[in-house]
Amino acid sequence: MVFNFADCQYTGKILNYNYIIMFKKLTTVSVLTALFSYSLVYAQSVGVNTDKPGSTLDINGSLAAKYSTVTAATYAMTSGDFHISYNGAGNTTFTLPAAISGEGNFKGRMYTIKNNTAFTITINPAASETINGNASFTVAPNQSLQLISTGLTGAASTWDVSGNSSAAITASNGLSLVGNDVRLGGTLTQNTAIDYADKALYLRSNNTGFGLTGISNINAGTNAATILQLTNDSGNALNMFLNSSTRSFDGGANAATINNSGGPLTVAGNNNLAQFAIGTSGLQYNYATLDRLRVDSNGDIYMNRPEEPGGGGNKISASKGHLDLSGYNTLNGSSTQVYLGADGFKYSYNGSTKVIIDGNGTVSAAGGFVNTSDMRLKTQIKEIEYGLQAIMALQPKQYELSDNPEIKGGKPAVDPALKSQHKIGLLAQDLYKQIPEAVYKPKDDTKQAWAVDYTALVPVLIKAIQEQQVEIEQQKVKITKLEAEIQAIKKKLGL
Missing domain, CATH: 2.20.220 (Glycosyl hydrolase fold)
Incomplete structure (x- = not known):
């Protein structure tokens, strides 16, 4: 069956003139629907603007379908959609209609989706259905996608994919995918070589060559060297050479050399906090912009570390x-x-x-x-409180003393049993309870060891001897008195 809209002529065995008049009064969509109905009944081909259709439906001209614009964060697709254009302000999710088994099955239904944004569209099928075997599909920024129903239901692949999406384009090994563009920039996933043979590889910051980086070979043959060169706008260059085994200059054979042709060479770290500079005046080390060390052209060394409370000085x-x-x-x-x-x-x-x-x-x-003990340097002079009683409270010991005095985490840094010396003396912690002035107690004894100042015990020993001598003198008086009393008793007894 063939119908020509241009002159409303019909060729076939079913329609008569009255049908032609009727078609003239119907809308294009109604006519198209009627033609589909007749083609289904009579298995005829239908042509629009052609009297020789080559397909079941042959349209010689344009065809319009529904065009929808979506901006919502979620959108449920229906049988009334065909082309959906997304223009939202964020990522969105489209949900496909559930497949129908039996009457109402829409096998062959097509949806076209265009993403006009910098965001992502996620397309989800209904329930346990899949898209090309996937639980969901993504339309990347500025990409489009066409979905076609397979007519299947359940866990089977209910939708086929045709067209463009981010899944069709991949980028790897130093490349990145932005929309439909593959761009330089990313993570290398394998060893990668660029062979430049006898040519140079240039990475320019602009077309004038400022900041030029050139990687090339110079002086081919026995004087060969590989050079990496950075050039600024004044023509000065930073050259890095790796010499061949027979090269006689730029450091000599097998040497690696870094040279700045127009100024000092500076090596810096931590955002220029620390710097080494090599120039016409020699070698200089700066820290926090201050000159800390210099070696001049004569080989003289100058160190400039300021004194600090509790320490400091050059080391x-x-x-x-x-x-x-x-x-x-x-x-x-x-x-x-x-x-x-x-x-x-x-x-x-x-x-x-x-x-x-x-x-x-x-x-x-x-x-x-000798210890400094000038009276002129001392104030608040008074008698000490310690003496014989303090000395008698001390507990001298003999022990094995570790050769390593370091303390870490509150424990000896090295097992004392590994290497030690036999010593006699006092335990600092015990002495501190009696005479704290003779003990060095660290501010943090989890990091430092206690220590004894044995010279500080000398005044205590002197005081103890003095006290003991007083007692001895008192005992002498008592003994003399007792001896006199004994002699008197003996005399009375006639002994």
Whole structure:
């Protein structure tokens, strides 16, 4: 059956002239519906604007279907939808209608969905149904998708997918997917090489070459070197060389060199908090913008660490081998030397060792030890409260003392039983209960050890001897008196 809308002519065995008049009065949709009905009944082909249809329905012209615009955060699709355009302000979820088994089955129904936003559309089928075997489908920003009903129900794949979505495009190994664009930028997932042979790889910040990065080979052959070069707008360059085994300059064979052609070379960390600068004046170390260390062109070293309450000052250490500091004292024509090494600490003057602190912490001094005790430096002078009674309360002990005095977490850093020395003395914690002035008690004894100042016990011992001597003198008087009384008694008894 063929119907031509242009001249309202009908070719077939069913319709007559009255039908033609009727079709002229019907709307296009009504006519199309009627034609579908006749084609279903008589299994004929229908043509619109053509008298020779090549398909069951052949439309020689445009076809309009329903166009819907959605902005809601959720949308339930119905049989009245065909093309849905999303223009919302956030992510949204579309829900497909449930498939129908038997009468009312809409196998072949099509929906077209266009995402015009920077957000994501999630499409969910009804209940346990699936889309291409998936529980849901996503339409990425600026992508479109067409869904076609398979006519199946239940857990079967009830919808086929045709068209574009983010699922059809992937990006990996240093690339990222933005909408339908694959862009440079992302995480490398495998070892990746760019072979530039004898050419250069340039990464330019602009077309004039400022900030130019060039990776290339220079001086091919025996003088070859690989160079990474950064160039600024004045033409100065930062070059990083890796030399071949026979290259004779830029550090020599197999050398790696970093060179700034137009100014000092600075190595910085923590957002420029700490810096090393190499320039025409030598090597300089800065911390928090302050000059802390300099080595000038003559090799002279200058250290500039300010004194701090409770400590500070410059420190020099040698992690392996001994540290030997020696020089000539121009003030009195004498040479001095400080040795720090396996034997401990040694101070020598004019070739003679004057002070030794060995590895066990034992101190030896050729001239002995003195404590400052000038009366002019003392105030609030009064008698001490400790004496014989305090001394009698002390409990001298013998023990094995660990060679490592460190305390960590309130416990010895090293098991005392591993290495120790046999000693006699007092326990600091016990002594503190009797004479706290003779004990060093750390502010945090979970990190530091207690200590005893044995020289502080000397005044207490002196006071104890004095008190004891008073008692002795008193006892002498008593003894003399008792002896006189005994002699008197003997005399009376005639003994």
